[in-house]
């Protein structure tokens with residue numbers, strides 16, 4: 454079995470928009486996604502329960518540290534602080550997620566777990 458690949462996603466305020474960069478990422482089941490608070494925080498990572506594959510909620514509930522609500526990660530407040538999610542055992546498919554503080558400002562993104 455190969456080692457988990459770590460993918461970086463930046464959480465950014467670019468002066469106009471709040472963004473996850475990249476906003477569309479493909480990973481393999483077993484990979485790790487490391488979200489970085491680059492600017493404009495606090496940010497967090499929260500998944501829509503109806504916009505993830507069947508069975509993914511149970512995996513994410515175990516994989517997401519310090520959830521403040523189901524499928525919603527803690528606030529990442531400190532500049533350069535990171536929040537990591539392992540997708541070990543995660544079912545293939547599209548996962549749509551958002552940043553709770555900036556949802557109304559369009560801070561949404563998706564990732565695809567390839568089988």
Ligand SMILES: [Cu+2]
Pocket residue numbers: 464471493494495496497552553554555560
């Ligand atoms: Cu945000």
